[in-house]
Amino acid sequence: MGRTGGMMKTRDKILDCAQRLFSEEGFDKVSTKRIAKEAECNEVTIFRLFGTKNRVLEEIINKFVEESKIIRSLHESLTGELEQDIAKSILLYQNFLHQHEIIFRLQLKLSDSENQKFLRTIDFKNYLVDHFIGVFHEHKIHYSPETFVNDMLSSVMGSFLLKILTQGKFTGERDGHFLSEKIKFYQNSINQYKKTE
Amino acid sequence: MGRTGGMMKTRDKILDCAQRLFSEEGFDKVSTKRIAKEAECNEVTIFRLFGTKNRVLEEIINKFVEESKIIRSLHESLTGELEQDIAKSILLYQNFLHQHEIIFRLQLKLSDSENQKFLRTIDFKNYLVDHFIGVFHEHKIHYSPETFVNDMLSSVMGSFLLKILTQGKFTGERDGHFLSEKIKFYQNSINQYKKTE
Structure with a gap:
């Protein structure tokens, strides 16, 4: 030493x-x-x-x-079960943002040309799109996996950023509540696109 | 003078x-x-x-x-028709963000303590929650208007920020497509919570 x-x-x-x-x-x-x-x-x-x-x-x-193990966490958590995988995707992304809040705050303040920003989010999205292609096929969901994943991650990211940018004024103290409602909303919504015949 | x-x-x-x-x-x-x-x-x-x-x-x-006329636009556009009002809310918020992109980019770079950020978004949200309380009641939608509006605006904001922060890499060139899909998704999703008996 x-x-x-x-x-x-x-x-x-x-x-x-x-x-x-x-x-x-x-x-x-x-x-x-x-x-x-x-x-x-x-x-x-x-x-x-x-x-x-x-x-x-x-x-x-x-x-x-280097320290971010987000893709590995996804890989280890997702099982192919539709509703569970939606919940896990939302929770893992939310936790990832929450844990690295300082890095995200920092990235927001960098000059636009300075840095490739939010690269992990793009990796995360690509992994999930590939995953949900299989899951939607398996569960006969007739909806674009890409549109679904885009919207789900945008919504989590939007809530996170609105929270930190408004210093909690956007949803007040009820983030946990809104997160679990968000999960249910996406689970219920996607089930509408199930082909039942 | x-x-x-x-x-x-x-x-x-x-x-x-x-x-x-x-x-x-x-x-x-x-x-x-x-x-x-x-x-x-x-x-x-x-x-x-x-x-x-x-x-x-x-x-x-x-x-x-002070000069932003976003609430007045909402007031003039919304009619009480459920699906139309969802589409208009999403489009007005998206246009508002798009038109003022420069201001948002600037706000992101301000020190956290320096400024009350995204105040118009909070006003916009509050207006919409009040509006959708009435619309959901009228259309017998059993879902929290606040949760719905939070999620819808978070999703639009998230897509917008991911677009500018990744310099278009998040959704590529298909923003228009994703926006119209987002509108349909929210319209279809909320109809699930309609009490039909």
Whole structure:
């Protein structure tokens, strides 16, 4: 350990502080000086470890992408049972957004050209479309899996963003209630498209 | 008029120039010096009238909120016919977001503490909940109007934000198609909750 251990700790501390500051105040408003102060290190240490403030941001996002196990969770949870899989898709996506709220807040504040945003959401969507193609076929659901998945994820994402952007004013304190109603709504709605003959 | 009139004109000119520059080049890339040059005034005038560049942005957003006629459009469009009103609610909200995309992009980038965000969306939601309480009652729909409106608006907002944040990668070029499918989906779904006896 010794020196290397110490350096790792500083590195992580810088990343943690930078992530929190960027997401609260925006990437541009937070200086390396400020990050250094929060991480209780010298500003020069940030430059030595990362080079630039942009590289600090890249590390934060890379770390998040690597650590995200969202597709594996989907793979392990979905069974092919229509209503259960709808519930699980909504809950997993909601949990994923909730757990990484800081990263999403941060991404919202990046310049439009700066970064490929919400790549995990696109992966998540593609995985679910492939999955529901099979499930809809099996359950004789005559509805476009792509349209269904798009709408379901948009709705979860929209609720999540409206909640954080309005600081809870959109649905008040009843998010849990609305989430379980959302699940029922999608389950009931898709059953309408079942061919019964 | 005299002095006051002159000050008002400068103020509006600064706001107009800033809005155009922010939307073309992004908030962070445009300096107060640049705004001053475009508005043909001294940079000091901007600081005297607004204090900071952030306050200029806030004024732009406040102005937009005051001038937004979204509730009046709703009031003029909704008739009490269930399926038509669902279609109109979705289309009006979608058009509202689309028309003011620049303002929304700007709002996403503001510090979390800085601004009350998406206030029009909350007004829009409250208006629709009140409206659909009556419409659901009239059409014997046994479903919570609040849950329905929350979900419908979240879905439209989510699609809109996913589109702009992924630069079109979420649904590709088929937004129009997904929007009309979304309308049909909500219309069909709510009809399930009709009490027929």
